[in-house]
Amino acid sequence: MKNTTYEQIFNRLVKASYNGNLKQEIEAIQANGDATTQKYIYYAMGNGDPDKVVFQLDEDTSKAGHHPEASCLFDDIVRDMEGKVVIQDRNCAECGHFIDTCSYHNLIDKKEFIPLIDILKKREVPVFAIVAPAIIGQFGEKVTMGQLRSAFKHLGFFGMIEVALFADILSLKEALEFDRAVHTQDDFVLTSCCCPVWVGMVKRVYHTLIPHIMPSVSPMVACGRGIKRLHPDAKIVFIGPCIAKKAEAKEADIRDAVDAVLTFEEVKQIFNATGINPEEMEDIPSEHSSTGGRIYARIGGVSKAISDTLDQLRPHKPIKINAVQANGIQECKELLRSISNGEITANFYEGMGCKGGCVGGPKALLTPEIGAIHVNAYGLTANAPTPVNNPYVMELLNTLGIQDVDSLLEGESAQIFQRKF
Ligand code: SF4
Numbered sequence: 001m002k003n004t005t006y007e008q009i010f011n012r013l014v015k016a017s018y019n020g021n022l023k024q025e026i027e028a029i030q031a032n033g034d035a036t037t038q039k040y041i042y043y044a045m046g047n048g049d050p051d052k053v054v055f056q057l058d059e060d061t062s063k064a065g066h067h068p069e070a071s072c073l074f075d076d077i078v079r080d081m082e083g084k085v086v087i088q089d090r091n092c093a094e095c096g097h098f099i100d101t102c103s104y105h106n107l108i109d110k111k112e113f114i115p116l117i118d119i120l121k122k123r124e125v126p127v128f129a130i131v132a133p134a135i136i137g138q139f140g141e142k143v144t145m146g147q148l149r150s151a152f153k154h155l156g157f158f159g160m161i162e163v164a165l166f167a168d169i170l171s172l173k174e175a176l177e178f179d180r181a182v183h184t185q186d187d188f189v190l191t192s193c194c195c196p197v198w199v200g201m202v203k204r205v206y207h208t209l210i211p212h213i214m215p216s217v218s219p220m221v222a223c224g225r226g227i228k229r230l231h232p233d234a235k236i237v238f239i240g241p242c243i244a245k246k247a248e249a250k251e252a253d254i255r256d257a258v259d260a261v262l263t264f265e266e267v268k269q270i271f272n273a274t275g276i277n278p279e280e281m282e283d284i285p286s287e288h289s290s291t292g293g294r295i296y297a298r299i300g301g302v303s304k305a306i307s308d309t310l311d312q313l314r315p316h317k318p319i320k321i322n323a324v325q326a327n328g329i330q331e332c333k334e335l336l337r338s339i340s341n342g343e344i345t346a347n348f349y350e351g352m353g354c355k356g357g358c359v360g361g362p363k364a365l366l367t368p369e370i371g372a373i374h375v376n377a378y379g380l381t382a383n384a385p386t387p388v389n390n391p392y393v394m395e396l397l398n399t400l401g402i403q404d405v406d407s408l409l410e411g412e413s414a415q416i417f418q419r420k421f
Pocket of ligand 1: 195197198242243244245353357358359361
């Protein structure tokens with residue numbers, strides 16, 4: 001049992017929870033386990049500080065050659081007086097990249113699924129899976145969104161909603177924010193869509209740029225809040241390639257939106273544990289997002305979606321979006337530093353904490369290159385290129401009490417999409 005991995009234990013616990021013999025399975029694992037096994041069980045069950053998502057297994061990290069602090073670009077992993085490794089909250093954007101780079105496998109992320117299984121099994125409360133745009137292709141080349149919807153329903157979810165549909169709403173909002181903020185060659189904005197690592201860096205390290213971040217929530221938060229407005233008793237589970245989203249969901253001003261976050265890697269383990277093969281599932285199509293919302297998942301997608309949306313909303317605006325992207329955490333840091341130093345070369349800045357964008361997320365199942373191919377191909381199958389041509393977006397806004405696109409900036413109903421930085 002000593003060589004049993006965190007993932008194997010999670011897999012066994014998921015299977016046992018669905019089979020109704022969780023207690024016995026925990027006892028069986030404990031009977032053959034060691035101290036590390038105990039910790040695996042503890043975190044796999046969703047325990048630990050409710051405000052944290054990354055934990056150290058071994059406190060004694062003073063061994064020679066153990067240098068996790070070298071993996072943090074923000075010098076936020078440090079040593080205390082006794083030589084123990086400490087992850088500080090000061091600048092940490094909880095990007096999650098250091099989990100896989102720790103050669104001692106000493107860092108793990110909390111699993112949030114097992115406490116949900118009882119709720120899913122009882123089906124008394126509607127639980128929605130909201131899926132990141134990067135999901136397409138991750139569970140099989142030919143697996144459709146409709147088949148994934150079936151797979152999640154099999155697990156007990158009430159429904160599956162594409163976050164891309166709410167990315168469409170934010171493309172409208174951010175295009176309007178750009179229109180409001182940028183009037184001269186000296187004006188510029190930073191997008192708040194959709195990476196918490198990028199936003200976190202600005203908030204924690206490059207504070208002087210805060211006035212330039214557009215005041216919007218991420219598509220994940222928009223989606224969670226939108227569904228909860230229509231189904232106030234609903235529980236929302238975000239599914240993506242990202243560990244930073246686990247931390248974003250716990251931020252004080254937006255923690256109302258999302259109840260749990262699962263990674264693609266965890267979902268794969270859950271499908272394996274429950275014997276679900278998405279390829280064999282029935283297709284239940286219900287996809288209404290536009291090309292713009294779907295390509296948020298790859299680097300440059302947010303810039304393109306918002307730029308195309310602005311061109312349609314404000315065709316006569318003399319200043320167009322001139323975008324620059326930071327691709328990966330290192331580039332985010334360098335770009336923010338140069339903007340802070342007054343080196344302004346664009347009027348719209350997009351930053352993605354992962355190379356390639358979310359398709360390069362730490363818990364994606366495909367390479368960023370293959371993930372991007374799927375994302376672009378899926379984008380091309382949309383019925384509308386931007387939210388401006390997408391009748392479902394207007395219908396959704398009306399259902400949420402937002403009468404027209406311009407009300408996204410001022411209207412009370414649209415406050416669910418606003419964020420103060
Ligand atoms: S770019 Fe990476 S860190 Fe940022 S939201 Fe996407 S997966 Fe998460």
